[in-house]
Amino acid sequence: MSKKKISYNEAIHEIENILNQIENEEPDIDELSENVKKVSGLIKICKEKLFKAEEEVEKILKEIE
Amino acid sequence: MSKKKISYNEAIHEIENILNQIENEEPDIDELSENVKKVSGLIKICKEKLFKAEEEVEKILKEIE
Amino acid sequence: MSKKKISYNEAIHEIENILNQIENEEPDIDELSENVKKVSGLIKICKEKLFKAEEEVEKILKEIE
Amino acid sequence: MSKKKISYNEAIHEIENILNQIENEEPDIDELSENVKKVSGLIKICKEKLFKAEEEVEKILKEIE
Amino acid sequence: MSKKKISYNEAIHEIENILNQIENEEPDIDELSENVKKVSGLIKICKEKLFKAEEEVEKILKEIE
Amino acid sequence: MSKKKISYNEAIHEIENILNQIENEEPDIDELSENVKKVSGLIKICKEKLFKAEEEVEKILKEIE
Amino acid sequence: MNDHISLYELNHSIKNELQSAFPNAVWIVAEISELRTHRSGHCYLELIEKDPKNDQIIAKAKATIWAFTYRMLKPYFETSTKQSLTVGLKILVRAKVEYNELYGLNLNVKDIDPTFTLGDLAQRRLQIIKQLEDDGIIDMNKDLELPLVPQKLAIISSPSAAGYEDFINQINNNTNGYKIYTKLFPAIMQGDETEASVINALDRIYEYEDFFDAVIIIRGGGSTADLMYFDSYDIAVNIAQFPLPVITGIGHERDESIADMVAHTPVKTPTAAAELIIDIIDGFYEYLEDLRGQIINTSRNIIKEDKHQLELVTHKIPSVVKEIISTHRRKPQELAQKLKYSLKTYFDDQQHYFSSVKESLQYFTQKQIKSKQRDLVFVNSKVALAAKSFIKSKKHQIEILEQSNNFADPINILNKGYSITLFNNKTVKEIHQIKQGDFITTRIQNGEIISKVEQIKALKHVQKEN
DSSP states (O other): OOTTTTTTHHHHHHHHHHHHHHHTTOHHHHHHHHHHHHHHHHHHHHHHHHHHHHHHHHHHHHHOO | OOOOOOOHHHHHHHHHHHHHHHHHHHHHHHHHHHHHHHHHHHHHHHHHHHHHHHHHHHHHHHHHO | OOOSOOOOOHHHHHHHHHHHHTTTTTTTHHHHHHHHHHHHHHHHHHHHHHHHHHHHHHHHHHHHO | OOOOOOOHHHHHHHHHHHHHHHHOOOOOOHHHHHHHHHHHHHHHHHHHHHHHHHHHHHHHHHOOO | TTTTOHHHHHHHHHHHHHHHHHHHSOOOOOHHHHHHHHHHHHHHHHHHHHHHHHHHHHHHHHOOO | OTTTTTOOHHHHHHHHHHHHHHHHEEEEEOHHHHHHHHHHHHHHHHHHHHHHHHHHHHHHHHHHO | OOSSOOOOHHHHHHHHHHHHOOOOEEEEEEEEEEEEOOOTTTTEEEEEEEEEOOOOOOEEEEEEEEEEHHHHHHHHHHHTTTTTOOOOOOOEEEEEEEEEEETEEEEEEEEHHHHHHHHHHHHHHHHHHHHHHHHHHTTTTTOOOSSSSEEEEEEOOTTTTTHHHHHHHHHHHHHTTTOOEEEEEEEESSSSSSSHHHHHHHHHHHHHHHHTTTEEEOOOSOOOGGGGGOOOOHHHHHHTSSSSSSEEOOOOOOOOOHHHHHHHEEOOHHHHHHHHHHHHHHHHHHHHHHHHHHHHHHHHHHHHHHHHHHHHHHHHHOOOHHHHHHHHHHHHHHHEEEEHHHHHHHHHHHHHHHHHHOOOOHHHHHHHHHHHHHHHHHHHHHHHHHHHHHHHEEEHHHHHHHHHHHHTTTTHHHTTTTEEEEETTEOOOOOGGGTTOOOOEEEEEEEEEEEEEEOOOOOOHHHHHH
């Protein structure tokens, strides 16, 4: 799944999955940083989405006037 | 439903629906700006209708005096 | 109801009805100008009726004095 | 009620009734001239009656004075 | 009641009645001259009785001897 | 199995196996020393892995913030 | 034949006896039954006394008042009593009892006490009045109503009396010229016949009761002494019960007579009676005039008021009508104004709605985004926490494992003071592994001790135990 294609909710879902795994100490320590990196990436994507959404909404709202 | 065919009250109704959705139903952030854009469009339609109605009413009112 | 047949009081009553509707924001904006036109027409009828009544009454009053 | 048969008091009473109606009961403007005409007619009858009564009474009074 | 036979008492009583009626009971103007005529007649009768010799009475007086 | 290739979980597994053996089988003092030495080596490997993972995670986390 | 005396002797001895029996004059009460005055001025009376029960005369005597005395007594009596000394009066006199052989008994009146007669008369009047009251008729005539116009009058009078003439003149020449009918019923108004004559006249009038309006009894001139007849019970009864109102004009200087008392209206003189009649008619005439004035005023006022009322109404109509029209003329204007206002409000409200929609949009989207941002921060820290706790837990695990390992390390036994014995680098566990003279190495905590075995002892109980 390309990073650009994942939806916000899917990203949040995956983050929660990975978090769950970490919390349950499922991954091998060797994979931990990999997982954390993955979550970090997803959070970044979400933040970007949020930022973009906010920007777009602002723009649209400004146009309403 | 074509934009030109929607009635004022229907537009208002849809605006209310979307607003409700945004307020209460945690929309996917990806759809958020889409929805805002939709409301914006509906407001535009309504305002045009309002403007036109106001123009017509003004004309009639002038005739009364 | 034909314009010529409506009584003065009925006309006033209908005007007040429509005004009430407008005040309570009942009419769709699409019907608004239609309603205003109706009121305008009724006001015109009332004015004509008043004018006619005044003329007639003046004539009769002159005979009394 | 034929004009010739109405008594003076009845006529006065009717005049007052119609006047009251006009004053207090929001008459239909359409009926106004009709009512005024009626009153005008009644006043005429009363004046005639009064004139006649005065003439007769004076004639009789002159005999006793 | 014949004019010649009415007594002073009856005449006065009737005059008073009519006056009362006229003064207090909202007389109809239509009946006024009728009433005035009646009173006028009664006053006349009384005055004649007061000032003019009645043959009938004188005849009786003569017969008493 | 090269020491470098052993996974953290495998290392932990072996440590636990050896310790179990030591506890239950009363090995020869010479074997014991041998085993203790082996475990010590494995622990070292694990500690290194842990240290590295911690370092990496710290680095990633810092990037997120 | 000597036992007789002559009449003269008899009378003479009566005279002497009487003289000695009544040496002085005595006071006597009696009623006058006859009274004559002689040309000479002497007054001859007959005095009687009646039984009060049946009016029978029980005593009688002649009396004389000699001219000289009479000239003094008569005016004294009459001014004191307002009453002439006449028949029927009861009197108290002082008289000398005299007896004349030729004329018999005579009472020579020397003095008279008028107060006695006054008292007697008054008492008689009171008796009559009481009788009339007891009969229940004293006010009967008064209760009759005098007609509004007493126009037909029956007159009882003496035709020749001056009073009658005055009355008729006044009636006929009344200033307003009323026609008043009078009819005279002649009667004797003085002397003994008065009573019967008046009653007779009343009886005649009674026949024409329906014709006449009132009876007038008048008496003019004549002596006041004759008024006594009008204190008669019979006249009073007739007057009181007469069906027509009786007006008396019989004159009374002193107290009114009983006839006056029972009459409908007593006046003093015939002239006053005429005035009374004319006044009554005047009153009626004035009332009639008053009524006439009233009818004139009232009828004119009514017409005037009606005219005024009609005028008012006529004037009111234009203003009422104009008012209603002007009220209504404002109405469409007001409605148009109201329409304009309503529309403005309507449009304003709509505009306002859209700005509120915009605000809501802004608010809700912001809220959503902010909440998501907060969620992300939370997730972030959760990740860090989870990763750290993961590592920490692993570290802990390693530490425990390391400890267990360290615990297992034999070096730890030596540290407690134990030692290991080695022979040929092998741990000595069996006593048979070594023999005397062998060199063994003893390892302790911090070094090795190399020793030569000198003696070997096997511990049996140890063996047993093994």
